[in-house]
Amino acid sequence: MKKDIAVIGSGFSALAASCYLAQAGHDVTIYEKNEAIGGRARQLKKDGFTFDLGPTWYWMPDVFEKFFSDFNKKPSDYYSLLKLNPAYRVYFGDNDYITIADTLEKICIAFETEEPGSSVKLKKFIAKAQDNYNIAIKDLVYRPGVSPMELITVETAKKINQFFSTISKEVRSEFTNPRLISILEFPVLFLGAKPSRTPAFYNFMNYADFGLGTFHPQNGMFSVVDGIASLAKELGVKIKTSQHVEKIVVEERKATGLVINGDEIKTDIVLSGADYHHTETLLPSSLRQYSEKYWNKKTLAPSALLFYVGFDKPIDNVAHHTLFFDVDFEAHSKAIYDSPEWPKEPLFYASFPSKTEDCFAPKGKEAGIFLIPLAPDLNDIPELREEYFEEIITRLEKVTGQTVKKHVIFKESFCINDFISEYNSYKGNAYGLANTLLQTAFLRPKLKSGKVKNLFFTGQLTVPGPGVPPALISGKLAAGLIDKNNTK
Numbered sequence: 001m002k003k004d005i006a007v008i009g010s011g012f013s014a015l016a017a018s019c020y021l022a023q024a025g026h027d028v029t030i031y032e033k034n035e036a037i038g039g040r041a042r043q044l045k046k047d048g049f050t051f052d053l054g055p056t057w058y059w060m061p062d063v064f065e066k067f068f069s070d071f072n073k074k075p076s077d078y079y080s081l082l083k084l085n086p087a088y089r090v091y092f093g094d095n096d097y098i099t100i101a102d103t104l105e106k107i108c109i110a111f112e113t114e115e116p117g118s119s120v121k122l123k124k125f126i127a128k129a130q131d132n133y134n135i136a137i138k139d140l141v142y143r144p145g146v147s148p149m150e151l152i153t154v155e156t157a158k159k160i161n162q163f164f165s166t167i168s169k170e171v172r173s174e175f176t177n178p179r180l181i182s183i184l185e186f187p188v189l190f191l192g193a194k195p196s197r198t199p200a201f202y203n204f205m206n207y208a209d210f211g212l213g214t215f216h217p218q219n220g221m222f223s224v225v226d227g228i229a230s231l232a233k234e235l236g237v238k239i240k241t242s243q244h245v246e247k248i249v250v251e252e253r254k255a256t257g258l259v260i261n262g263d264e265i266k267t268d269i270v271l272s273g274a275d276y277h278h279t280e281t282l283l284p285s286s287l288r289q290y291s292e293k294y295w296n297k298k299t300l301a302p303s304a305l306l307f308y309v310g311f312d313k314p315i316d317n318v319a320h321h322t323l324f325f326d327v328d329f330e331a332h333s334k335a336i337y338d339s340p341e342w343p344k345e346p347l348f349y350a351s352f353p354s355k356t357e358d359c360f361a362p363k364g365k366e367a368g369i370f371l372i373p374l375a376p377d378l379n380d381i382p383e384l385r386e387e388y389f390e391e392i393i394t395r396l397e398k399v400t401g402q403t404v405k406k407h408v409i410f411k412e413s414f415c416i417n418d419f420i421s422e423y424n425s426y427k428g429n430a431y432g433l434a435n436t437l438l439q440t441a442f443l444r445p446k447l448k449s450g451k452v453k454n455l456f457f458t459g460q461l462t463v464p465g466p467g468v469p470p471a472l473i474s475g476k477l478a479a480g481l482i483d484k485n486n487t488k
Contacts, residue, residue, distance in 0.1 A: 002026055003486060006258055006267040008245050011039025012468055013458040014273025015228045016067060016475025022235035023071060024483050031243035031260055038225040040423060044308055044412065048362040051308040051369055052222055053414065055468050056351045057321065058215040059208045063137065063469035067476070071231060078227025080218040082356060087214035088321035091399045092179055099319070100183065104210050115177040125174055126210050132159065133204035141470065144477045145442045145463035159201055163437060168195040170203055182325050189373065192301020192466045193434035194333050202435060216320065216356050248282045248455065255455040269454045271478060276445050276461035278424035287451045299439060301431035301466050302336050302373040303416050307389055310409040311366040317400040320355045324348050326399055340375035342384060348372045348392045377427035380416040389413070432460025447478050448485070456482055
């Protein structure tokens with residue numbers, strides 16, 4: 001039966017869900033609070049420079065292909081992909097780095113150069129990671145987190161020990177070189193938890209990294225947002241921006257509408273792709289299924305301090321994606337997860353998309369995006385942002401052997417306060433809930449409200465978890481539950 005469905009937000013999960021719901025014959029309208037669509041994946045344009053505000057890594061291309069194939073389309077119908085070579089560079093000190101290339105064979109050579117004999121171990125490690133990837137990404141993550149039985153299959157039964165071990169133990173059982181360990185533990189950061197708290201089964205991220213490779217959508221990650229939005233419109237989805245949702249209207253414990261910009265609109269079903277915690281504040285407290293006490297006990301993925309910088313010259317000795325691991329990883333991770341505070345010596349990541357495409361910066365100039373992972377809910381003040389910008393630019397100059405600071409034309413920053421004001425993000429988190437053992441699958445907040453009929457959720461605080469590919473999957477899962485609920 002055709003339903004009128006109101007979708008809150010226009011991030012990846014909301015856009016994906018809208019496509020599936022429209023394909024199923026429903027009348028779907030997206031309500032986005034900001035002036036531009038995309039949620040965390042919006043773009044910033046300034047003085048001829050272009051920056052992706054949020055995601056900059058394109059991993060797991062098969063998930064995007066699967067999404068578009070559900071509509072008899074291909075990603076190439078909407079945007080073009082470039083496979084990056086190198087995928088990224090990791091700095092460990094002054095002019096001291098390891099380059100990760102675009103194939104496993106080349107990466108094995110880099111490992112062997114760093115530690116003789118390590119390439120054999122790496123091939124074995126990635127083969128196991130690929131096996132886990134085939135189980136997780138091609139099966140488990142497409143289950144809606146309704147029951148613990150979803151995790152019990154013949155394949156997962158064989159892997160049970162990996163759910164009770166950790167990435168850190170798994171990596172360190174095979175490798176002793178601290179630099180190689182850092183590189184192998186790095187992909188887990190996309191899952192939002194320490195390697196020592198992430199189940200070993202999640203080493204499938206290493207296959208996503210070394211096995212499938214790192215891609216770049218031409219014109220940036222926003223071209224993916226734009227592509228999915230185009231598909232949604234082709235399917236009949238209506239998208240409205242500058243729509244501030246103030247309340248979810250509930251009658252007899254059933255969602256019946258939204259109050260937007262002071263006006264009430266009627267709808268049959270509400271699907272929220274906005275922050276889960278924030279969405280429940282739009283309900284009376286008696287109808288919220290998760291209390292403040294519940295949320296306070298959750299392990300959140302990090303927030304971030306981001307800088308978008310225009311340089312008046314090209315930056316030397318960096319790749320499109322460059323990681324700066326020239327300080328103690330463990331000390332920084334403790335400042336995020338164990339004793340939340342501003343890190344004394346932060347690791348950071350830098351993206352220079354103008355190394356790959358001229359459209360990101362005027363001729364002879366460079367666009368740089370810098371990210372420092374942080375604990376959420378810290379005191380975010382301008383003076384601290386300035387202090388950390390000085391810290392990372394000074395380190396960039398030192399490890400890459402060049403002068404950079406005086407070539408800054410402008411910089412814009414984005415941090416905890418902005419995640420809250422722009423995205424209603426709980427405690428200013430950037431990535432949602434961490435994928436720890438006790439926050440996996442059915443142990444995450446539910447896609448369907450248990451207290452309000454016809455109210456559903458999608459996105460990074462629910463199933464399956466943080467990241468762009470999981471967001472697409474979350475949209476599909478939420479749409480599937482809505483259709484299942486609608487046919488009862």
